[in-house]
Amino acid sequence: MVCGAARFAVVILSLNLLTQSFLSSSLHSELVIPYGYPLEQHWAVTSDGYLLRMLRIPKGASPPSSDSPSQPQQSATSEASASQSPHTSTPSPSSPSAAAPTVSSASRANTAAPEAAATAAAAAAAAAVAAAAPHTDPLPVKIEETPRLTTTAGNRRRVSMSVAASSPERERGASADGCQLETVAPPKPRPVVLLWHGLLDACTGFLMNGPGKSLAFILADAGYDVWLGNSRGNTFSRAHTTLTPWDPAYWTFSWDEIATRDIPAGVQLAMRVAGVDHISYVGHSQGSTTLLAALAADEDGWLASAVKFAVLLAPAVFTTHIQSIPMVTLAALGTDGIFALLGIHEFFPSASFVSFLEGVLCIEEPSLCVNIIAAICGFNPDNTDLDKLPLYLSFTPAGTSVQNMAKWAQSVRAPLPNLLLRFDYGTACTSRTGANVTCNQRQYGQLRPPQYDLSLVKTPIALFTGGQDKLVTPPDLEYLLEALPAGVLVAHHKTPTFQHLDYVWGKNAAEMVYDKVVALLQEHDPTGPYQEMHLES
Secondary structure (H helix, E strand, O other), X not given: OHHHHHHHHHHHHHHHHHHHHHHHHHHHHHHOXXXXXXXXXXXXXXXXXXXXXXXXXXXXXXXXXXXXXXXXXXXXXXXXXXXXXXXXXXXXXXXXXXXXXXXXXXXXXXXOHHHHHHHHHHHHHHHHHHHOOOXXXXXXXXXXXXXXXXXXXXXOOOOXXXXXXXXXXXXXXXXXXXXXXXXXXXXOOOOEEEEEOOOOOOXXXXXXXXXXXXXXXXXHHOOOEEEEOOOOOXXXXXXXXXXXXOOHHHHOOOHHHHHHHHHHHHXXXXXXXXXXXXXXXXXXXXXXXXXXXXXXXXXXXXXXXXXXXXXXXXXXXXXXXXXXXHHHHHHHHOHHHHHHHHOOOEEOOOOOHHHHHHHHHHHHOHHHHHHHHHHHHOOOHHHOOHHHHHHHHHHOOOOEEHHHHHHHHHHHOOOOOOOOEOOOOOOOOEOOOOOEOOOHHHHHOOOOOOEOXXXXXXXXXXXXXXXXXXXXXXHHHHHHHHHOOOOOEEEEEEEOOOOOOHHHHOOOHHHHHHHHHHHHHHHHOOOOOOOOOOOOO
């Protein structure tokens, strides 16, 4: 039995490597570039060493060239390359070094030696990730480092903002002697919006329905510089400066760390590269929970000043009334503890045999996929393109840690329905063998885990909720509305027919939700919508 499990584990790990390589390539070659949109790939390094793959669509699609059908793909690649530092280069796909990512040399000035070593280690880790990818990936990769969220204002390292690559504004006129003059003003950065996915999902949730239907494309076409984050441990963010996914220590995280480390890292990277001093944010499901937690834990106010407005889609924050049978069962049976005893640390990886099998099954028997999804978070077949199910399930579930699933199980079992607590390590500080283990006393200095105080949130927020959502039920939603301080909630749109996944997979999400999201972003972003300037010769 044990030997059989070990052999199966080896098969899973082998398939993991193969599908990671495939998914990394298809992420841009299938979902973005064929439509003529520019795409960049960046890496944010968190304060605890995780490398997060960040995608950027800096503007809308380029019109196809009438004399060159391949022009959209070529222009997308060149657009990404144009954002490189003058001191960086992108190896050609055919060169032996093409697998190694390009590391931006435009790092912060006066960087201490330990920080330089950490960045070098991050670069090496990113290179190891890229080495397993196909040699045809043309996307530039930038390594960025970030301070942790809880540093004080006095200790926070200053960040110099780079100028975003965009069309400069030109003013034409004439001098006193009649000479034609042209003044070139500094380029105006587009407003930046950061999209963050939910539990067991990835940035692909904002892309898979394509232009005009998926939120990332709609925002890019509306004039936004669109960034898409990937939480630690999912299909696209599996690198670390010192650890590998085969190390149990790699998986010792929950959405606490996503909130206090990943979100700030993604925000800071997007601001630095785009050359702006603030962004807007759109989160789905857990991506909403983590932003609220991050803002509540924002001790020095940096994140609140950086995120000027947030849109939360299907915000799963309080979950004691959740109606998802698998999630309730996971919480009631303590399945997370069983996984820990068995030494299983990763939960539902997409880049594995599981995802491959689901994709095949969806082609042969779509109803089976529907039943699985419906059991977990609800599913609306009338609002889903069933032909796209194999595509959806080739990227979803995207995996997370068992500890993160345990965190959600703890939330379902919360002693009070309006408590949002940090991860509960328990009070046993030694194992049965006498070894020291993490406990609340060691981690927090107290017996109970601390609470996220949502009354500290200051960023204006808009909520979008569905009337058929199994994960965001009316009682839990009421607790969220009560927890937010007065004046923070600026809009609340309810869609009676929407279920949890309709906000990313729904065929009518563009008309029912995304148009309202764009209008709210334009209303509440101080910079206003970006408009291209077209100059006559």
